[in-house]
Amino acid sequence: MKNASNLFVVAEVVDGHPVGLCHEMLGLARALADRSGGTVHAGVLGSGLGGAGEDLIAHGADTVRVIDAPIFAQYQADAWLPDLHAMIGQVRPDAVMIGHTPLGADLAPRLAFRLGTNVATGCNHVRVEGGKLLLTRPCYGGKAEEVVSMLSSPALFTVKPKCFQPCPKQDNRGGELVRMDSILDPASVRTKVREVRRDASDGARLESARIVVAGGGGMKGVRGFELAGRLADALGGAVGASRVACDLGWCPPSRQVGLSGKTVAPELYIAIGISGAAQHVAGCANAKTIVAINTDPDAPIFRYSKYGIVGDCHQLMPALIDKIEALRK
Amino acid sequence: MKIVVCVKAIPDPEIAASIFRVDEAAKRMVPLPGTRSVMSPFDEQALELALRIRDALGEGSITLLTLGAETTRSIVKHGLSLGADDALMLVDPVFDDGDSYTTARALAAAIQRMGGVDLILTGRQAADGDCGVVGCGIAELLGLPAVTFAMDIVVTDGMLVIERALGEGSEIIEAPMPAVVTVSHEVGKVRYASLRETMKAARKPVTAWSAEQLGLDASELGTRGARRVLERLYVPVNDVQCEYMVGETPEELAGNLVERLHAARLI
Ligand SMILES: Cc1cc2nc3c(=O)[nH]c(=O)nc-3n(C[C@H](O)[C@H](O)[C@H](O)COP(=O)(O)OP(=O)(O)OC[C@H]3O[C@@H](n4cnc5c(N)ncnc54)[C@H](O)[C@@H]3O)c2cc1C
Ligand SMILES: Nc1ncnc2c1ncn2[C@@H]1O[C@H](COP(=O)(O)O)[C@@H](O)[C@H]1O
Numbered sequence: 001m002k003n004a005s006n007l008f009v010v011a012e013v014v015d016g017h018p019v020g021l022c023h024e025m026l027g028l029a030r031a032l033a034d035r036s037g038g039t040v041h042a043g044v045l046g047s048g049l050g051g052a053g054e055d056l057i058a059h060g061a062d063t064v065r066v067i068d069a070p071i072f073a074q075y076q077a078d079a080w081l082p083d084l085h086a087m088i089g090q091v092r093p094d095a096v097m098i099g100h101t102p103l104g105a106d107l108a109p110r111l112a113f114r115l116g117t118n119v120a121t122g123c124n125h126v127r128v129e130g131g132k133l134l135l136t137r138p139c140y141g142g143k144a145e146e147v148v149s150m151l152s153s154p155a156l157f158t159v160k161p162k163c164f165q166p167c168p169k170q171d172n173r174g175g176e177l178v179r180m181d182s183i184l185d186p187a188s189v190r191t192k193v194r195e196v197r198r199d200a201s202d203g204a205r206l207e208s209a210r211i212v213v214a215g216g217g218g219m220k221g222v223r224g225f226e227l228a229g230r231l232a233d234a235l236g237g238a239v240g241a242s243r244v245a246c247d248l249g250w251c252p253p254s255r256q257v258g259l260s261g262k263t264v265a266p267e268l269y270i271a272i273g274i275s276g277a278a279q280h281v282a283g284c285a286n287a288k289t290i291v292a293i294n295t296d297p298d299a300p301i302f303r304y305s306k307y308g309i310v311g312d313c314h315q316l317m318p319a320l321i322d323k324i325e326a327l328r329k
Numbered sequence: 330m331k332i333v334v335c336v337k338a339i340p341d342p343e344i345a346a347s348i349f350r351v352d353e354a355a356k357r358m359v360p361l362p363g364t365r366s367v368m369s370p371f372d373e374q375a376l377e378l379a380l381r382i383r384d385a386l387g388e389g390s391i392t393l394l395t396l397g398a399e400t401t402r403s404i405v406k407h408g409l410s411l412g413a414d415d416a417l418m419l420v421d422p423v424f425d426d427g428d429s430y431t432t433a434r435a436l437a438a439a440i441q442r443m444g445g446v447d448l449i450l451t452g453r454q455a456a457d458g459d460c461g462v463v464g465c466g467i468a469e470l471l472g473l474p475a476v477t478f479a480m481d482i483v484v485t486d487g488m489l490v491i492e493r494a495l496g497e498g499s500e501i502i503e504a505p506m507p508a509v510v511t512v513s514h515e516v517g518k519v520r521y522a523s524l525r526e527t528m529k530a531a532r533k534p535v536t537a538w539s540a541e542q543l544g545l546d547a548s549e550l551g552t553r554g555a556r557r558v559l560e561r562l563y564v565p566v567n568d569v570q571c572e573y574m575v576g577e578t579p580e581e582l583a584g585n586l587v588e589r590l591h592a593a594r595l596i
Binding site: 106134141144149150194235247254277289290307 | 340342343345346347349351356358428429430433453454456457458459460461462464465466468469470474475476477478490494495496497498499500501502503504505508513514515517555556557558559560561562563564565567569570571572573574579580582583584586587589590591593595596
């Protein structure tokens with residue numbers, strides 16, 4: 001892999017719309033391609049895709065390959081791989097990027113090995129230097145970062161959410177939309193999705209919230225989270241949690257922020273009773289401002305925080321709710 | 330039913346960031362004096378799922394498979410004392426400094442040589458590199474289906490019924506055997522080593538294979554076979570200065586914080 005002029009973005013679609021991370025990837029791809037006069041390709045598989053292809057063009061893709069077929073209603077690697085593999089064979093990109101989501105983290109390694117290459121997962125920074133594509137990714141639970149490059153082509157990587165700026169949407173942007181037929185042999189799909197269980201607690205809002213109130217072990221139980229919920233309501237924000245709090249059942253797993261949970265980047269992240277382990281901070285480090293409330297003045301979370309209160313959150317949360325409600329009046 | 334659980338020895342992932350060091354020139358983490366390698370936590374959860382499957386079926390064998398230096402013996406012992414039946418260690422200097430590709434290749438070759446494997450379990454990611462690649466890689470190399478982020482597995486009528494954790498809930502997936510399944514922490518609490526299994530562990534068979542015994546050429550392994558080049562490893566700087574609120578009472582502290590946040594137009 002010597003350069004990165006031709007890029008291929010694998011787009012993920014939910015309810016017919018490309019997810020926000022697609023736009024972030026297109027922003028990155030555009031920046032890389034514009035420096036070298038290259039092309040940004042995108043590929044999307046799904047069922048009932050509507051204007052997804054046009055949306056990708058408006059956000060920076062030059063060509064979009066679309067396959068709209070009922071078999072792609074539910075993601076499965078076995079179903080996605082043959083057509084993606086074929087698209088990549090047509091485009092011959094220097095690099096392929098996929099979102100680091102449950103779908104992308106499942107798909108990317110399979111695709112990489114099918115192409116005989118490796119993949120750098122969860123990249124938060126990408127640049128070309130001396131003709132080399134340098135991929136930066138956190139490792140050791142977020143305590144370190146590594147920069148890697150690939151010897152084999154195409155270079156595959158997955159992109160961590162909230163790390164790259166999307167291009168502004170341009171409705172009149174020109175681009176080529178190629179609608180294709182699937183080459184998939186349905187008999188080659190060995191797995192079957194029997195049922196999808198949606199979490200009732202609307203965790204999706206967590207990722208787009210401007211303010212997140214997150215609770216950890218210091219919450220001491222469900223009661224603590226009730227207060228955190230009231231505080232989040234007063235602020236018009238969403239509730240997040242550490243893994244300890246989710247593992248103990250105080251909060252649904254869809255609220256978990258961190259390395260093995262969600263990545264959030266709100267304007268304001270209020271970490272309450274959270275120690276600030278690297279694996280937690282990995283999911284909120286891109287917040288504009290972090291505030292910590294903790295009884296332990298030496299808790300690592302204060303090292304990432306702009307404002308801190310050393311104190312008992314069970315006394316502080318009601319006081320905060322009062323002050324914020326007073327402010328609103 | 331024959332289950333293989335891939336387990337990796339890693340430095341304790343829960344050590345505090347404040348004492349974590351890397352040697353930038355050598356591009357390696359500096360091990361803390363007096364600390365031992367541990368089994369990567371998701372691998373421990375994979376082993377837990379294997380044990381639950383064996384408990385539910387009332388039959389089956391569980392083999393630990395690990396690639397690494399001789400120091401990985403302690404995690405093998407740990408896995409055997411949790412209830413695994415035997416272990417296969419891939420130990421050879423030619424494995425050194427490989428990448429996910431070469432690791433998957435060696436593990437896949439070992440699984441093929443073993444023969445008769447119905448289910449291969451790995452962690453969702455090893456908690457040192459946090460890659461999450463090797464499990465799916467093994468599946469592709471062996472031409473097997475793969476299901477990632479399992480929180481539960483039930484074996485019925487020779488089929489796997491897997492609950493897969495998603496960001497917003499979960500999905501139930503059916504897969505034929507043999508298959509690869511990667512395991513996530515939603516599995517929940519893992520068991521402790523029992524006295525009975527610990528007593529038995531010392532007598533359980535532990536085999537070691539070299540690259541040659543795997544039938545793999547040194548050029549496909551380690552540094553020579555790696556597709557990924559590690560250019561740099563470093564600890565990112567973090568230069569946030571924390572302003573601690575002052576106040577005698579919770580009300581005063583809260584009031585000061587709200588004032589700050591309001592002034593900064595954050596609320
Ligand atoms: C591979 C791996 C992946 C992981 N992934 C994640 C992840 O995605 N997300 C995640 O969060 N963690 C993750 N972890 C776990 C992580 O390492 C920590 O164990 C976890 O984040 C700790 O959660 P906590 O800070 O809420 O709990 P604790 O460590 O129990 O800390 C509780 C904190 O609350 C404070 N406190 C106690 N009482 C009060 C009070 N009354 N008022 C105010 N403060 C109080 C304490 O001083 C302490 O700082 C992962 C770990 C591993 C090994
Ligand atoms: N050296 C190794 N020995 C045994 N299993 C491994 C090794 N490296 C990775 N694995 C398995 O593959 C999973 C994913 O690893 P990785 O792709 O490195 O994040 C781990 O959780 C292990 O189950």
